[in-house]
Amino acid sequence: MHAEAVAFFRDLQDRICANLERADGGATFREDTWQRPGGGGGRSRVIENGAVFEKGGVNFSEVYGEFAPEFAKQMPGDGLRFTAAGVSLVLHPRSPLVPTVHANFRFLTHGSKAWFGGGGDLTPYYPFKEDVVHFHKAWKAVCDVHAPVADYAKMKKDCDDYFHLKHRNEARGVGGIFFDYMDATPKAFAFVKAASDTFLGAYVPIVERRKGVTYTPEQRAFQEYRRGRYVEFNLVYDRGTIFGLKTDGRTESILMSLPPVVRYVYDYKPAPGTPEAELTDYWLKPKDWANM
Numbered sequence: 001m002h003a004e005a006v007a008f009f010r011d012l013q014d015r016i017c018a019n020l021e022r023a024d025g026g027a028t029f030r031e032d033t034w035q036r037p038g039g040g041g042g043r044s045r046v047i048e049n050g051a052v053f054e055k056g057g058v059n060f061s062e063v064y065g066e067f068a069p070e071f072a073k074q075m076p077g078d079g080l081r082f083t084a085a086g087v088s089l090v091l092h093p094r095s096p097l098v099p100t101v102h103a104n105f106r107f108l109t110h111g112s113k114a115w116f117g118g119g120g121d122l123t124p125y126y127p128f129k130e131d132v133v134h135f136h137k138a139w140k141a142v143c144d145v146h147a148p149v150a151d152y153a154k155m156k157k158d159c160d161d162y163f164h165l166k167h168r169n170e171a172r173g174v175g176g177i178f179f180d181y182m183d184a185t186p187k188a189f190a191f192v193k194a195a196s197d198t199f200l201g202a203y204v205p206i207v208e209r210r211k212g213v214t215y216t217p218e219q220r221a222f223q224e225y226r227r228g229r230y231v232e233f234n235l236v237y238d239r240g241t242i243f244g245l246k247t248d249g250r251t252e253s254i255l256m257s258l259p260p261v262v263r264y265v266y267d268y269k270p271a272p273g274t275p276e277a278e279l280t281d282y283w284l285k286p287k288d289w290a291n292m
Contacts, residue, residue, distance in 0.1 A: 026051030077110025
């Protein structure tokens, strides 16, 4: 299954990058290939200063070797030997009206244990209901087709729980789906393939709807402020970041998920009743978006 997963993820990276370049219309991905000390490597593809995407990355990696003993104890499985392959992406649009998005799909082995993980989640700054509903409906549809292996209600809740900044008691975004430690069966792999293929249909229509809408300097400043939450989550909690750093992955590829411009304002509080206040007061509270 490892070889089949590697082939699928390589092709997935190609297809996603080609479609995102078409959606951007002004920039292409730069590719860096890299080798990991200890085994494996990857292809990092980054898009910058495009017509839509200020910065984004779609990375493929296949790495293998041995976990450090203390890290091995934290992972399912036994022994020290591991393999890991997958695609991980983050896109930071320039417009505050186009949401940031993250997705990843991966296959890992550790001794006698093999599993899949992944998902996709949306981080808007000025949300539109039709966009949020569309994103969730896309993930619910693919989960429903692959039930009971995929349980949308559980994966949505797990996403809401995972992408939560505990130190602020605040969601990072409006969620999506998240799953991990899914036993590597043929039915699970079929779901992962279908879910991976769902990403473009879940996100690109939102980009097309919003990319030409005019925004203000004040909205841009708020986007930069909210991007700080993205930085905090990825550096403190994100499993992919931790896994990559603990296994001597390529630092530039791991940290490509961080936004290019971030604004930290001391003790910022939006005025009550404004769209900026509504983001945390309404949109970042978990809701049954797919059934709205």
